[in-house]
Amino acid sequence: MSQHAKICLEGLQKGFGSKIVLDGIDLEVMAGESLVVIGGSGSGKSVMIKCILGLLKPEAGRILVDGEDIVNSTPGKRKRMLRRFGMLFQGSALFDSLKVWENVAFGLIQGQHLGRLEAKKIALEKLARVGLPADVGELSPAELSGGMQKRVGLARAIAAEPEIIFFDEPTTGLDPIMADVINDLIVECVRDLGATTITITHDMSSVRKIADKAAMLYNGKIIWHGPRDEIDHSGNEYVDQFIHGRAEGPIRMDVLKP
Amino acid sequence: MNFLATIGRVFVAALADIGDVVRFAGRTLSHLVLPPFYFGLMWRQMLHIGYFSLPVVGLTAIFTGAALAQQIFVGSERFNAEGTVAGIVVIAIVRELGPVLGGLMVAGRVSSAMAAELGTMRVTEQIDALTTLSTDPYKYLVVPRLVAAVLTLPILVIVANIIGVFGGFLIGTQKLGFNVANYLQITVDFLEASDITSSLVKAAMFGFIIAIMGSYHGYNSSGGAQGVGRATTNAVVSAFILILLSNLIITVNVFGT
Numbered sequence: 001m002s003q004h005a006k007i008c009l010e011g012l013q014k015g016f017g018s019k020i021v022l023d024g025i026d027l028e029v030m031a032g033e034s035l036v037v038i039g040g041s042g043s044g045k046s047v048m049i050k051c052i053l054g055l056l057k058p059e060a061g062r063i064l065v066d067g068e069d070i071v072n073s074t075p076g077k078r079k080r081m082l083r084r085f086g087m088l089f090q091g092s093a094l095f096d097s098l099k100v101w102e103n104v105a106f107g108l109i110q111g112q113h114l115g116r117l118e119a120k121k122i123a124l125e126k127l128a129r130v131g132l133p134a135d136v137g138e139l140s141p142a143e144l145s146g147g148m149q150k151r152v153g154l155a156r157a158i159a160a161e162p163e164i165i166f167f168d169e170p171t172t173g174l175d176p177i178m179a180d181v182i183n184d185l186i187v188e189c190v191r192d193l194g195a196t197t198i199t200i201t202h203d204m205s206s207v208r209k210i211a212d213k214a215a216m217l218y219n220g221k222i223i224w225h226g227p228r229d230e231i232d233h234s235g236n237e238y239v240d241q242f243i244h245g246r247a248e249g250p251i252r253m254d255v256l257k258p
Numbered sequence: 259m260n261f262l263a264t265i266g267r268v269f270v271a272a273l274a275d276i277g278d279v280v281r282f283a284g285r286t287l288s289h290l291v292l293p294p295f296y297f298g299l300m301w302r303q304m305l306h307i308g309y310f311s312l313p314v315v316g317l318t319a320i321f322t323g324a325a326l327a328q329q330i331f332v333g334s335e336r337f338n339a340e341g342t343v344a345g346i347v348v349i350a351i352v353r354e355l356g357p358v359l360g361g362l363m364v365a366g367r368v369s370s371a372m373a374a375e376l377g378t379m380r381v382t383e384q385i386d387a388l389t390t391l392s393t394d395p396y397k398y399l400v401v402p403r404l405v406a407a408v409l410t411l412p413i414l415v416i417v418a419n420i421i422g423v424f425g426g427f428l429i430g431t432q433k434l435g436f437n438v439a440n441y442l443q444i445t446v447d448f449l450e451a452s453d454i455t456s457s458l459v460k461a462a463m464f465g466f467i468i469a470i471m472g473s474y475h476g477y478n479s480s481g482g483a484q485g486v487g488r489a490t491t492n493a494v495v496s497a498f499i500l501i502l503l504s505n506l507i508i509t510v511n512v513f514g515t
């Protein structure tokens with residue numbers, strides 16, 4: 001594993017209206033590393049990823065990819081940068097006007113200008129990797145279950161074999177066995193493609209399986225960042241409460257008790 | 259005082275909206291001239307906008323043309339000027355009613371569909387997904403709709419004009435007792451080349467308005483199903499208003515002098 005920072009966030013800030021979501025995020029991901037980000041629902045994990053992808057513009061801070069600032073770069077540079085990213089959206093975000101295989105092949109046809117036949121072959125191969133047979137490829141996304149859509153989204157994210165892949169809750173909505181298959185697949189992506197990945201998950205078994213490092217987002221900041229094996233004795237009571245899923249602890253949920 | 263402040267706020271908000279729309283249209287036009295071009299998508303949109311709008315536009319035109327001939331007949335009869343029916347029908351249809359009614363019908367059908375489709379794509383993050391798959395959403399989504407609308411509206415309007423005049427012809431010859439050859443002769447005599455040009459210019463303009471309003475409201479929608487519903491309504495209403503307004507401006511400038 002080469003030791004240079006692939007992605008580096010410095011003082012990243014983002015809010016919506018008067019609400020501050022990210023309040024100075026500092027985070028480094030090394031090349032070829034698999035980072036898992038955990039944090040409560042609504043803590044800004046998806047927003048952070050969207051900032052890196054340039055889908056949201058941060059109010060302050062820098063995002064460096066291979067040492068190059070991408071927040072303040074030209075549109076042309078940003079576009080070339082996007083070609084190196086793959087993304088699985090939390091809600092899958094499949095194109096419902098296209099068939100399943102066309103969804104998976106989309107980046108290959110549009111980004112890499114492959115012919116349709118060749119792209120289809122690769123797409124079906126990727127679909128097989130996520131446990132979907134070839135005939136599913138001919139369906140439209142609306143005909144799939146939520147978990148199947150998620151897997152198609154995953155196949156689409158890895159189809160072009162990008163250097164950097166973001167997985168936003170890849171195993172949510174899957175049965176435990178399929179979740180484990182997907183975890184294996186993510187591990188393979190990192191190992192075989194040498195990809196750098198950031199995975200958002202609430203699933204602690206995913207964390208243990210795929211993470212090299214883990215980070216926890218709370219109140220707009222990274223409150224803990226370290227190797228996976230240290231997560232169980234991080235000494236951080238917020239992390240402890242989160243990974244054990246306890247209602248009692250320093251993190252208070254704003255729910256009304258009768 | 260409070261009242262003035264409210265007016266001021268509304269006015270400023272409206273100006274900001276206009277600025278946003280203009281910027282949106284400008285961005286679309288800049289993407290129009292730079293590759294890649296998605297001809298397949300343009301073709302599909304042309305079918306969708308043009309071909310599938312033919313029935314509704316044709317029906318509107320024939321009924322309007324027929325009713326128009328009847329009314330002009332009733333009005334001109336008082337001055338013993340029944341001979342002008344064919345001429346007034348063709349001018350009214352080609353200059354005004356063909357493009358305006360055609361534009362409004364297509365706006366109702368197409369602006370709403372564009373806003374709903376792009377709006378759903380926005381709120382389900384499909385537009386974000388396009389960007390991450392190295393595809394520019396302006397090029398992939400907006401440009402094909404714009405090109406298709408600007409190219410097909412003139413064709414639709416020509417069809418609407420012909421069918422509208424034919425509606426007047428039917429009433430004129432079958433009910434009001436005009437001579438067929440005579441009616442056609444007067445129609446041809448009254449029609450000038452500039453009428454047809456202005457009709458086509460209006461149609462292209464309306465196509466532009468329909469595509470930009472539908473795309474703009476859909477592209478910038480937010481807030482789930484409710485937001486998409488709002489975008490759809492706004493797209494249709496704003497397209498209607500802009501079509502009627504720009505029609506007036508073109509009419510006054512071409513025929514008012």
Ligand SMILES: Nc1ncnc2c1ncn2[C@@H]1O[C@H](COP(=O)(O)OP(=O)(O)OP(=O)(O)O)[C@@H](O)[C@H]1O
Pocket residue numbers: 016021039040041042043044045046047048090
């Ligand atoms: N487009 C937006 N407009 C306004 N607020 C937004 C927008 N996107 C996200 N937010 C707000 O930002 C906060 C963080 O959202 P985000 O989607 O990043 O949460 P998350 O950590 O991914 O949660 P989850 O685990 O439930 O997916 C939320 O409070 C949300 O209300």
Ligand SMILES: [Mg+2]
Pocket residue numbers: 045046047090168
């Ligand atoms: Mg999220």
